[in-house]
Amino acid sequence: MLKLATIDRGPALSVVIVSYNTREMTLRAIETLYEHTQVTQFECIVWDNASSDGSADAIAAAFPQVRLVRSAQNLGFARANNLAAQQCCSDYLLLLNPDTELHTDAVDQLIAFARENPQAGIWGGRTIFADGSLNIASCWARPTVASLLFKATGLSTAFPRSAVFNPEAYGRWPRDSVRPVDIVVGCFLLIDRSLWHQLGGFSEKYFMYGEDADLCLRAIHLGYQPLITPKAQIVHHVGASTTVTEAKAIAVMTSRVSLVRDHWPAWQQGAGVFLMWLWSALRYLATRPFVASRDAQRRARAAHWAAVWAARKTWLRGYDQA
Template sequence: MANNKDVEIVIRDNKASIFLRELSATSSMHYLAASSPMGFGANNNAVFEYCRSKLGMQSGDYFCLHNPDLIIAPDVLLEAVNTAEQHAARLVTINLFQDSDLTRPDFNIKRFPSLLDFARGFLLGSNPAAYDKTTIDEPTQVDWASGAFLLFKAELYQQLHGFDERFFMYLEDVDICRRARDQLGEPVLYLPHLKAVHLCRQANKRLFSRHFYWFMVSMLKYFLRSGSRTVN
């Protein structure tokens, strides 16, 4: 896909890997290394600014971010852009699975969370805020979608001033989707027919790990700003 004249691929390297630098140089991709480790939101904001200032990204273009553990076919990404245009959607996600056979759904679309949802998730291993994706077969508006894959109209990302960098990791995707809806009236459009694989690890569930600490800090920041889930 790096050879598609309408697509620019930017790799953001949080650890300054020689391998990624060389891979980018031989694959027509742009390589950006962080001077020091940064959070998820800060890294994506840096990529957005690079696309805007160095690659000539315009307000009508699309800015797609996805995790390095996401496996997606080029035609799926391009169809997501085309479908977004057809629906005049400025924030889009697709249908993620946790295995290559597409049998284990990734709960990448959810309702805005409550404290009780998080408690149930940690104690019972359930996903009470998750949508039942088996019941959705048409493009549908949802509350928020995982940052593993989000497709923004560049003008929307700019209007939101990107991710809130006070979230080092976790819930920055919930926060930006909520701000998009509450401040600009832009919901997330979920496209169930477009599928990709997300090899997620859910490191935040390991008690007393760094990821668990980052998750708890982000959860406090989110609820101090947004409160509990709003009933639509």
């Protein structure tokens, strides 16, 4: 049984949601957050990244208790979270995506888990899709030479449940046990606020994607060990604010190259960047025969990899230094 902590100096938790053109989902995320968090005293800060769908007005009308920040421009996920976190004075920060829903006391469970395991510094839970099936993307292992080789050659796709050929996904682990992980994904990431400040928050050169991996790997370097608990489970609809698949793919490739440059030993970085190039090159070549295919999906896949390949000079540089 969870016990309500006595708090004399404000809420124990600050929940930060960065919203961008996801009005209905953001409203649902906030609604379920308040509905299912009954034990933990918290504040909710929503940073709206210049949405054009009326998100800010709808949030202000439906949830006057939320601290709403209307940004005049889209600052990206990392900078928006950093600025929102500057307004917090709680013990913990919870980064919550706008395309999530709480169906249980996930936040209460995650806070209790954090208090029982303070050495972790960063904590995450279990994510599922709307139909109840497992969404493995609540956590990942760090990329390595082996994992990038298996991705480039397609072995991770051919054997997605293999701990050998798909190590970044932790193989067959269904996220049903407490386990240390390398990366807690920023859709549902709890961090000790003092550690957040020690790390300087997110590196703002990661405009989109990779900032959570960089944060966790820097925490590990300081001696912390992020943990996952299955008791904190949420629905994550995934990718609602990114609808252009080529743009998303290019951003992911850029962030992965940046992680290689930022966290791999210097003697391995060249190999890592080459494997990222090889990953794109092999898929570009493999899809060339389908450019004029009668199958719409094959044509779309060919166009997708052509766009990623065409942008290779950009993403192979990684993100510029902030």
